Structures are given as C-alpha cells and as structure tokens.
Amino acid sequence: MTKLKHWQDAVSTVLGAWLVLSPWIFGFQAETMAMASAVVLGAAMIVLGLAAVFAPRSWEEWVEFVVGLCAIAAPWVMGFEALRTATLNSVIVGLIVAALALWVLLVDKDYSRWWRGTAH
Numbered sequence: 857m858t859k860l861k862h863w864q865d866a867v868s869t870v871l872g873a874w875l876v877l878s879p880w881i882f883g884f885q886a887e888t889m890a891m892a893s894a895v896v897l898g899a900a901m902i903v904l905g906l907a908a909v910f911a912p913r914s915w916e917e918w919v920e921f922v923v924g925l926c927a928i929a930a931p932w933v934m935g936f937e938a939l940r941t942a943t944l945n946s947v948i949v950g951l952i953v954a955a956l957a958l959w960v961l962l963v964d965k966d967y968s969r970w971w972r973g974t975a976h
Contacts, residue, residue, distance in 0.1 A: 862964065864956035865908035868920055872901025875927070875949050882941045889934040890942040897927045897946070901953055914964075917957045924954025 875898030879885040900923045908916040927950025930936075931943040 861912045862908065862960045864960050865905050865912070865916075865920075868953050868956050869902055869905030869909065871949050871953055872898045872903075872905055874898070875901060875945070878945050879942075882945065884939055884942045887936060887939055887942065890931075890936040890939050890946075893927075893930040893934050893936070893946060894942070897923060897930065897950075901927075901949075914961065917961045920957035921954050921961070924950045924952075924957060926950070927953065 875894050878898075879887075879891040879894050884890050901920065904916050904920045904923065907913075908920065927946050930946050930950070931939075937943050
C-alpha cells in the first residue's frame with residue numbers, strides 16, 4: 857500500500873465526492889447549470905485528489921488549486937448565483953480545495969522550490 861504523502865489530497869478527494877453528490881443532497885439537481893458544475897468540478901477534484909494520493913506531483917496540486925478557483929467562480933460564471941445553497945456549497949468547497957492545494961505547494965519541500973529560489 858502506498859503511504860499517503862499529503863493528507864490534504866485525501867480531504868480534497870472527499871470534498872470532490874461531496875460536491876458531486878451535493879445536488880441530490882441539497883435538492884438542486886433540477887437546476888442544470890448548478891448540477892453540471894457540481895458534478896464536473898467534483899469529479900475533477902476526485903480524479904486529481906486520487907492522482908495526488910497515488911502518484912504525487914506538484915502539477916496535480918496546481919491543477920487542484922485552479923479547479924478550486926473554478927468552483928469559487930462557477931456560480932457567477934455559470935449563472936446560478938441566485939441559488940444560495942448551491943452557491944455557498946460551491947464557494948466553500950472551492951475555497952477549501954484551493955487552500956489545501958496551496959498549503960501543500962507551500963510546505964512540501966519538493967514542491968516549494970519555485971518560490972524558495974532553490975534549483976532542482
């Protein structure tokens with residue numbers, strides 16, 4: 857069994873699963889844009905989180921960070937900001953996933969060389 861390098865990746869994976877299931881949990885599955893956003897972004901979080909768990913690379917954290925930012929912006933970009941529950945859910949999950957990815961990028965000595973100025 858592979859040893860977990862970053863617990864944050866496991867949490868991001870669980871948050872991705874939550875986001876995928878949230879339209880049915882909160883009852884906004886009939887709202888096409890909100891549901892599509894939750895399912896697509898949540899699935900991306902699951903795939904990236906699992907990839908980071910089983911084969912950790914810095915690019916996965918960067919993409920997780922971007923996906924988190926997309927989840928934050930999604931309600932306004934996709935036009936479902938009037939759905940308070942869907943908006944809060946997307947923004948909160950996005951903030952947590954982006955923060956966790958950034959955290960890993962800043963604290964992992966193998967990933968943080970870019971900002972510390974250390975060459976490979």
